Amino acid sequence: MAATKTRTSSFSRSFSGASSPQIPGLKHGPNGTMFVSSGIPDLDKILGGGFALGSLVMVMEDAEAPHHMLLLRNFMSQGLVHNQPLLYASPAKDPRQFLGTLPSPAVPKDEKSSHRDPDQEKGLRIAWQYKKYFGENQQGFDSQNGKHEFSNNFDLRKPLERQFLTGKRIDCASILDSPNLVTLYDRCATFLSQFPRSDSNISCVGRIAIQSFCAPQCGYSSLEWDMLSFLRSLKSMLRSSNAVAVVTFPPSLLSSSSSTRWQHMADTLLSVKAIPDEDKELATLLTGYQDMVGLLNVQKVAQINTQVPVILEATTFSIKLQKRRFLVLECLNQAPIDGSSGSSYGTSGSCSGSSKTGYLDF
Secondary structure, three states, X not given: OOOOOOOOOOOOXXXXXXXXXXXXXOEEOHHHOEEEOOOOHHHHHHOOOOEEOOOEEEEEOEOOEOOHHHHHHHHHHHHHHOOOOEEEEEOOOOHHHHHHHOEEEOOOHHHHHHOOOHHHHHOOOOOHHXXXXXXXXXXXXXXXXXXXXXXXXXXXXXXXXXXXXXXXXXXXXXXXOOOOOHHHHHHHXXXXXXXXXXXXXXXXXXXXXXXXXXXXXXXXXXXXXXXXXXXXXXXXHHHOEOEEEEEEEOXXXXXHXXXXXXXXXXXXXXXXXXXXXXXXXXXXXXXXXXHEEEEEEEEEOXXXXXXXXXXXXXXXXXXXXXXXXXXXXXXXXXXXXXXXXXXXXXXXXXXXXXXXXXXOOO
């Protein structure tokens, strides 16, 4: 009897990507998309996992407040905690000094309790049924086991430890008084050449952070077409590399046409805005107005490996500092219409009301 031959197809599915090991700071998403953390757990949830690998993230600055620095610091610190190489470009004279302002990951409560004095533990009596509420769902950095969470909660009052700032994995570039973008382009190209994208397993991921790209201190600030060409080239290089770039820029310094082109160039587009100290209308319409430091608007979410648009439940979020240390994003909640002290109700996507005090729409 002749042996039966197994039928094979040329359309066999490859499982190389699914079997790739999970490296710190990298998470698998739908349709083969890989995500890196933004450094803000709430923002990762809003974007559906974080910043897509190989994408260009642009943040529109507010001329009245440097809230974009909060996003940039957490993004840079998250990469350094995961031991990911970083390229930081800034219009400052010495960009390396900015590294001293990066926040440190918060220590989980269970790790704090492990370092307690045994003599103090004798005087501590907790019912056994309450122990299960401690140490659960805490995100942080475990220095004893050497484990890293995908997204950490960073303490803005505690600077990043020196061990994360030493080594050859951090490259700082100053764009102050730069007549053109040739030097910055070469630095980005050399940096991204370390992370070529291939079908094999990903061994390392890089991050690029460019602060105030079109600042007046830069000599090329009036060359809008050259800056647009640089962003186009940077986006092309990111597509073929395992890296993510975050670029902040003040749109008020650009012409309306150039600002629109820059926004279309971004894969993920965010904007931050400061809240006036004495805005009685906002204080009446929004609950928790006193705790807000700004607003974050998600104008565009990266669509990689899919043609289905991402539909968010909300696009505008309040920026708060929990305990004046941790950056938190929350949906806008509208205050009760009658002004009573009852519970507030949330709005999805926008904050608008039909109350007599006024109308507000983001």
